[in-house]
Amino acid sequence: MIDLSLIWVAIIGLxxxxxVVLDGFDLGIGILFPFVKDQQERDVMMNTVAPVWxxxxxxxxxxxxxxxxxxxxxxxxxxxALYLPIILMVIALIFRGVAFEFRFKANRTKHLWDKAFIxxxxxxxxxxxxxxxxYIQGIKIIDGRYAGGGLDxxxxxxxxxxxxxxxxxxxxxxxxLILKTESQLQQQLYQLMPKLVVALLVIFAGVSIYTPLAHxxxxxxxxxxxxxxxxxxxxxxxxxxxxLVIRACKQRHEFAPLMYMFGLVFLAYTGFLISLFPYIxxxxxxxxxxxxxxxxxxxxxxxxxxxxxIIITYTAMSYWVFRDKVKVGxxxx
Amino acid sequence: xxxxxxxxxxxRIQFAFTVSFHIIFPAISIGLASFLAVLEWKWLRTQNxxxxxxxxxxxxxxxxxxxxxxxxxxxxxxxxGTNWSEFSYFAxxxxxxxxxxxxxxxxxxxxGFLGIMLFGWGRVSPRMHFFATLMVAIGTCISMFWILSSxxxxxxxxxxxxxxxxxxxxxxxxxxxxxxxxxxxAHMGIAAFLVxxxxxxxxxxxxxxxxxxxxxxxxxxSMGLWLILILAPLQVFIGDAHGLNTxxxxxxxxxxxxxHWETNHEEGMPLYLFGLPDMxxxxxxxxxxxxxxxxxxxxxxxxxTVTGLKDFAPEDRPNSTIVFWSFRIMVGLGMLMLLMAxxxxxxxxxxxxxxxxxxxxxxxxxxxxxxxxLLAGWFTxxxxxxxxxxxxxxxxxxxxxxxxxxxxxxxxxxxxxVYCIVFGVGIYYMLKLMHKGPKFIHSQASEIGGxxxxxxPMRPLSAINESLDxxxxxxxx
Numbered sequence: 001m002i003d004l005s006l007i008w009v010a011i012i013g014l015x016x017x018x019x020v021v022l023d024g025f026d027l028g029i030g031i032l033f034p035f036v037k038d039q040q041e042r043d044v045m046m047n048t049v050a051p052v053w054x055x056x057x058x059x060x061x062x063x064x065x066x067x068x069x070x071x072x073x074x075x076x077x078x079x080x081a082l083y084l085p086i087i088l089m090v091i092a093l094i095f096r097g098v099a100f101e102f103r104f105k106a107n108r109t110k111h112l113w114d115k116a117f118i119x120x121x122x123x124x125x126x127x128x129x130x131x132x133x134x135y136i137q138g139i140k141i142i143d144g145r146y147a148g149g150g151l152d153x154x155x156x157x158x159x160x161x162x163x164x165x166x167x168x169x170x171x172x173x174x175x176x177l178i179l180k181t182e183s184q185l186q187q188q189l190y191q192l193m194p195k196l197v198v199a200l201l202v203i204f205a206g207v208s209i210y211t212p213l214a215h216x217x218x219x220x221x222x223x224x225x226x227x228x229x230x231x232x233x234x235x236x237x238x239x240x241x242x243x244l245v246i247r248a249c250k251q252r253h254e255f256a257p258l259m260y261m262f263g264l265v266f267l268a269y270t271g272f273l274i275s276l277f278p279y280i281x282x283x284x285x286x287x288x289x290x291x292x293x294x295x296x297x298x299x300x301x302x303x304x305x306x307x308x309x310i311i312i313t314y315t316a317m318s319y320w321v322f323r324d325k326v327k328v329g330x331x332x333x
Numbered sequence: 334x335x336x337x338x339x340x341x342x343x344x345r346i347q348f349a350f351t352v353s354f355h356i357i358f359p360a361i362s363i364g365l366a367s368f369l370a371v372l373e374w375k376w377l378r379t380q381n382x383x384x385x386x387x388x389x390x391x392x393x394x395x396x397x398x399x400x401x402x403x404x405x406x407x408x409x410x411x412x413x414g415t416n417w418s419e420f421s422y423f424a425x426x427x428x429x430x431x432x433x434x435x436x437x438x439x440x441x442x443x444x445g446f447l448g449i450m451l452f453g454w455g456r457v458s459p460r461m462h463f464f465a466t467l468m469v470a471i472g473t474c475i476s477m478f479w480i481l482s483s484x485x486x487x488x489x490x491x492x493x494x495x496x497x498x499x500x501x502x503x504x505x506x507x508x509x510x511x512x513x514x515x516x517x518x519a520h521m522g523i524a525a526f527l528v529x530x531x532x533x534x535x536x537x538x539x540x541x542x543x544x545x546x547x548x549x550x551x552x553x554x555s556m557g558l559w560l561i562l563i564l565a566p567l568q569v570f571i572g573d574a575h576g577l578n579t580x581x582x583x584x585x586x587x588x589x590x591x592x593h594w595e596t597n598h599e600e601g602m603p604l605y606l607f608g609l610p611d612m613x614x615x616x617x618x619x620x621x622x623x624x625x626x627x628x629x630x631x632x633x634x635x636x637x638t639v640t641g642l643k644d645f646a647p648e649d650r651p652n653s654t655i656v657f658w659s660f661r662i663m664v665g666l667g668m669l670m671l672l673m674a675x676x677x678x679x680x681x682x683x684x685x686x687x688x689x690x691x692x693x694x695x696x697x698x699x700x701x702x703x704x705x706x707l708l709a710g711w712f713t714x715x716x717x718x719x720x721x722x723x724x725x726x727x728x729x730x731x732x733x734x735x736x737x738x739x740x741x742x743x744x745x746x747x748x749x750x751v752y753c754i755v756f757g758v759g760i761y762y763m764l765k766l767m768h769k770g771p772k773f774i775h776s777q778a779s780e781i782g783g784x785x786x787x788x789x790p791m792r793p794l795s796a797i798n799e800s801l802d803x804x805x806x807x808x809x810x
Contacts, residue, residue, distance in 0.1 A: 050792070050795075051792075053792075054403075054792045057407075058440055060407075061407055061410055061436055061440075062436060062437075062440070064410050064411055064414075065410055065429075065432055065433040065436040065437075066433060068410075068413065068414065068421065068425055068428070068429035068432060068433065069425075069429035069430045069432070069433040070429070072421050072422060072424075072425020072426055072429050072499075073422055073425075075413075075414045075421055075425060075429070076413075076414050076418035076419070076420075076421035076422040076425060076734075077418065077422070078414070079411060079414025079415045079418060079421075079734075080414060080415060080416075080418035080734035080735060080736060083415050083416075083734065083736050083740055083744075084740055084743075084744070086411060086414075086415055087411070087415055087744045087747075088744070088747070090407060090408055090411050091408075091744075091747060091748065091751050093407070094404050094405070094407065094408065094751065094755060095751060095755060097404055098404060098755045098758070098759070101400065101792065101794040101795075102758060102762075102801055104794075104795075105762070105794075105797070105799070105800045105801035106800065106801045106802055107800055107801075107802055108802050109801070109802050144422060145418070145419070145422065145735070146418065146734075146735055147735075150736060150737050150739075150740050292425065292426045292429065293426050293496075293499075293501045293502060295426075295501070295502045295503070295505070296426040296427070296429065296430050296502055299430045299502070299505055300429070300430040300433045300434070303433065303434050303437050304433070304437065307437040307438075307440065307441050308437075310441060311440055311441075
């Protein structure tokens with residue numbers, strides 16, 4: 001029999017990566033909103049993601065549904081362990097999404113929807129980071145079920161990763177806006193980007209120091225030979241890419257900052273996967289411990305294999321059609 | 334913030350609240366999508382521009398409710414894990430795949446035909462556009478198919494075994510097409526069509542009351558009433574068949590719906606028109622009954638035997654007080670729909686359909702009756718399934734996540750506040766659009782929209798141009 005669990009891990013893993021990259025920059029735009037006061041420039045910022053933001057969120061719903069179908073144990077244990085941050089995150093996303101739509105239709109109440117958009121974007125990003133941190137630090141599972149307390153997720157580490165994701169998304173958003181905007185707004189973003197990257201490096205450093213100290217297993221994986229030899233390029237690449245982002249901003253490249261940011265996210269994500277594999281809930285549950293029955297994984301895989309390529313094609317088309325810069329006065333009101 | 338309730342009670346209230354809010358929007362989408370397909374088909378057949386103008390009006394309401402439905406549905410896809418982790422752990426191998434099919438079909442729909450339907454006017458041939466509308470109508474029904482299959486499996490589970498404390502599926506055909514599924518699907522489908530038909534009729538009635546008498550309003554009113562005339566009686570037959578199916582598979586639910594405590598052997602079972610089932614005293618107080626009618630409806634014979642609630646152990650009984658009344662609200666509203674439909678036939682014959690103010694008032698009041706009946710029906714079937722979450726297999730109290738009442742209470746309060754703001758504004762916007770009413774357009778002008786444009790099917794609300802609030806005085810747009 002083919003190992004369907006691995007196929008499903010690949011699908012869900014890809015879904016999460018695509019989600020982080022795509023929704024990362026559009027949540028980032030909400031996070032950057034307070035830095036830009038001009039209403040017209042705010043319109044431009046929002047218009048740069050208007051055609052795609054809803055599709056970006058698709059990947060999160062898909063990831064949730066895929067997890068439920070292929071690894072119901074993970075879905076039930078992780079979601080109940082992280083009860084408050086997950087529910088609050090979903091509510092913040094709804095709030096932000098609806099604010100996005102109604103802002104376009106509003107006149108007198110536009111400033112209220114602005115605030116809802118900013119609050120929703122920051123809160124959902126922060127909570128995604130908290131969820132990430134709580135997940136990395138480990139979830140206590142006994143007999144396939146969550147066995148910890150209701151606030152185990154709330155630690156200095158998870159708050160730290162929460163801030164990290166907010167800064168990371170802001171940097172992604174900044175890279176995206178540099179690509180899609182021009183003139184004064186673009187210049188302002190060129191100034192902002194290096195600061196965000198430096199903040200991000202500080203957070204990366206914090207996570208990299210804390211994680212191996214707190215988790216001997218991860219330390220062993222990273223620092224024993226010969227793994228050290230293979231993995232040592234990761235931190236070096238992170239520094240290199242950060243330098244490249246900053247240099248690209250200095251030289252006023254339009255496309256490069258975003259691409260290097262994608263590289264950074266990809267590296268961080270790879271590091272995350274290396275630390276985790278083969279566990280799907282650290283520190284004790286492996287992918288195969290958590291797998292749904294073969295019949296369930298197979299049944300849902302048929303649908304996923306037919307429809308996911310269509311969704312990918314559609315997403316790619318959206319970005320292609322929408323490849324031009326957005327100017328003041330573009331879009332609809 | 335436990336509000337004096339247990340985590341179980343709070344989690345049930347939270348699910349009931351979020352799902353009740355959610356279901357309003359898919360019900361409109363399912364019903365209106367088919368109505369839009371009918372409008373477009375009539376337009377293609379007759380070339381009468383009235384139908385196209387109506388299409389362009391109702392597609393705005395459709396886009397809004399589709400958008401709201403997607404947004405409120407996101408919550409549902411996470412709630413099984415956050416609030417009902419023991420259920421997800423135990424039955425996720427079946428519920429998970431069924432729900433993932435729903436998600437995939439919904440996205441497929443958004444990715445493809447919705448774009449042509451919303452933004453394809455003038456850019457594809459009218460036939461192609463009609464085809465897209467038809468596919469969207471079918472697509473909303475496919476979404477409903479998977480959700481109702483999942484729900485029906487929880488009502489009448491089959492096709493699985495239990496190994497190592499979790500459910501293992503064996504026969505997907507038996508799982509998807511479980512015994513109560515065809516009835517529930519048909520009942521819900523017609524209910525969604527009725528929701529839309531009543532919405533169309535009610536909106537037209539509002540404009541008739543305000544004095545509009547043009548073809549757009551008259552056509553809407555007439556079409557909505559014809560639909561109700563067909564759908565309401567059909568729903569009575571389907572509901573009856575669904576009831577008989579429930580009697581076969583979930584007799585305790587039917588006994589609770591009827592406030593029927595003692596199994597009748599010698600004489601026929603009465604039908605209570607009114608009463609107050611008391612779970613402690615095990616009887617239905619203040620009952621007003623019609624003799625033998627209960628037997629006649631449920632067994633189609635004058636003195637057929639129907640098992641009473643007392644034949645089930647107290648811990649296996651659903652709350653009769655709630656389902657007795659939710660069932661009667663549903664049936665009562667169904668009867669009013671029938672009355673309205675028959676009255677419309679009589680008014681048509683006498684030529685006063687567009688002139689009788691009392692009837693327009695009646696139609697206006699009936700606008701939300703589709704939603705209320707739909708929700709009352711869902712309360713009947715869901716509360717009637719209790720104390721089970723998977724009927725006869727897993728009890729609701731064993732399905733809860735290991736979360737505290739404080740946390741569930743807190744999120745419940747936040748849900749109530751956020752939903753009231755967010756969907757309150759959505760419903761206000763919908764009412765505003767309906768208040769504005771259909772307009773004569775008669776043009777083929779196309780708008781730029783579709784994949785990658787500002788107006789895109791991934792954001793159905795972008796299909797609507799009307800603003801949410803008024804301009805400031807003196808402000809320029």
